[in-house]
Amino acid sequence: MTPDLILPHDGVLPHFASRPVWCGRGSTVIGAATIGAQAWIGDGGVIRADGQSVVLGDRFWLGHRSTVHIATFTHGTTVGDRVTVGRNAVVHACQVGSDVVIADDVVILDGAQVDDGVVIEAGATVFPRAHLPGGFVYAGSPAKPQRPITLAEVAERAERLREAAGDGAPAAPADEPEVEESVFVARTARLRGRIALGAGATILFSCELQAEIGPIVVGADTNIQDNSVLRSRGEGIVIGRDTTIGHNVRMGDCRIGARSLIGIGCAIAPGTVIADDAMLAAGATTDPGQLLEGGHLWGGRPARILAPLDADKRSMMSRIVEGYCEHGREYRRLQAELP
Template identity: 50%
Template sequence: MITAPFSLVYSGIAPAFAGPLTHAGPGAAVLGRVTLGRNAWLGTLSVIRADGHYVKVGDDFHLGSRSTLHINHGIFPCIVGDRVAVGAGACVHACTVGSDVAIDDGTVILDGAVVEDNVAFAPGSTVFPGKRIAGGFLYAGSPAKPVRPLAEGEAARLRGEIAARPQPSGALPPGALAPGSHVHASVFIAGTASVRGRLVAEAESSIWYSNDLDAGAAAIRIGARTDVQDNTLIRCTTGQGVSIGRDSAVGHNVTIHDCTIGDECLIGIGSTVAPGTVVQDRVLLAAAARTEPGQVLESGWLYAGSPARKLSPLDDAKLALTRLIVGQYCEYARDFAALERRQRPAEAALASAQVPGAAR
């Protein structure tokens, strides 16, 4: 028997499945305006979230563990063709992906990008916004560049290799807040997220689906209106802990170690913040960037690359982008909190109905 993914209606629209799933791993979530084709395989803690736009996926789709599909609010949907395999820890965001595509582990494909048919991406590739990826090639790097033409049938073989890899079998450990935690009543913690240890979360902050936050012996502090998006990992292994300021956005599939992140920052999709990093106020860390241990990211700058380096001063448009995302996520959080509250009584009633002799 295949376990159903965690699923929610959004704006009155429920996820639609063309046929039974071939697999849904523990903690997999399909949310909102999602259309999935036949023979979809969803890995452990994978997330497909269609709130501010729709997600449409074709037949024979494989989504690896801790990978994310999402949209750009009111601007770009996420459209994926037939016979596409996505590896573990990847993010396919607000873009169009053709058919017969292999997207290996840790790859990030960003807003408005178009990936043509018959493409393969090596692990850790990054496709930046608005780029067009021509068919028939293997791509690698950040930014992703063609390495060589694909051999006949190679994309199919690579898809098969991705799909055949062992997957985690268990969901996240149950959340357990430690003494000294303070979580404002307006905070949204998604139903498939896990938070362990001491958490201080201020008003209207949000912790999204499949997030794995472990404060260890320290604390995780999240400022007012800050969002920590799906499949982000936060690990505290020293006494410093993690502190994220107010009005900041942490993208999908980010890894954060003991560090300090200031106010009004945007931490891009698939990026890594190394131990001891200090991100000052109003910094944009680009998608897939990696800081160095102890690095200081100065206020008012865009940083990119691995290791992260100053790219350009932040202009008004980039600062406005952070404010826009923060506002959208405050709205999303209110919506999903209400949806989850409504779903819990229905699930309890269903469970009661399935237990012989349970009170009616």
């Protein structure tokens, strides 16, 4: 069994030590990824090594709609043996040891190091460059140690998490929206309803855009990254141009301005308005109807102002947009070559 979609990056295809035990619907593996024996990849699971390498050890389990990715210019991702990742989690540009359990909705961020024999509880965020020593259960945002844990307990938690995963929800039939040639929509993305995609927009792997009630409008050169889910239930979703929606974002009816960035694993409540030139840190949430002013870095649950949006952050946001425009052009070419 192989993933639904395998693509090279810079001419390099993924390498599997052996045929995976299971690959779910819409699963995707890209680029310089090395995956150990007895891997299990759930529905919508995405492993992307497009710029740095991803190395995953033996008996790696990736839950439904979870994402493993890299930081293009700085960090790859390395994961040890017997690591279990739950549903809707993100393992991003970090190092994870062996015998680790990463529960549902966890986000691990760039440069973090997770040692052997760790459990990270559901919904936790491991901040950039954090170090989680082995032998503990961690929870919270940022993730902090809660109590010691033995390897036997880690193995039991892994087994329970895998048993709880069950089958993924049946995928709704997708529409094929008419898009201009500069737009990239991944073959494993699912779009339904009234959706307008601006020139150069990029909709990445295993995303879901559901606009059967209210419309979804995505601005020019905006990217929506792997496993993000946008559901309009009324007034619709409007996203400005040159904006980044990170991996595994959940979003209801809202307005997001131009040149903004919504970080990995954020949850945007219905009625939220995010102004132009705003950045929402990974793992943050908004309250219904909340207004996020431009020119600031926001974070927390619910989001609050953390700092002014300085020149370095603005430059980083611009580089991400440019990089994803390039990714979109390349993936569009590669996808067109597939049978």
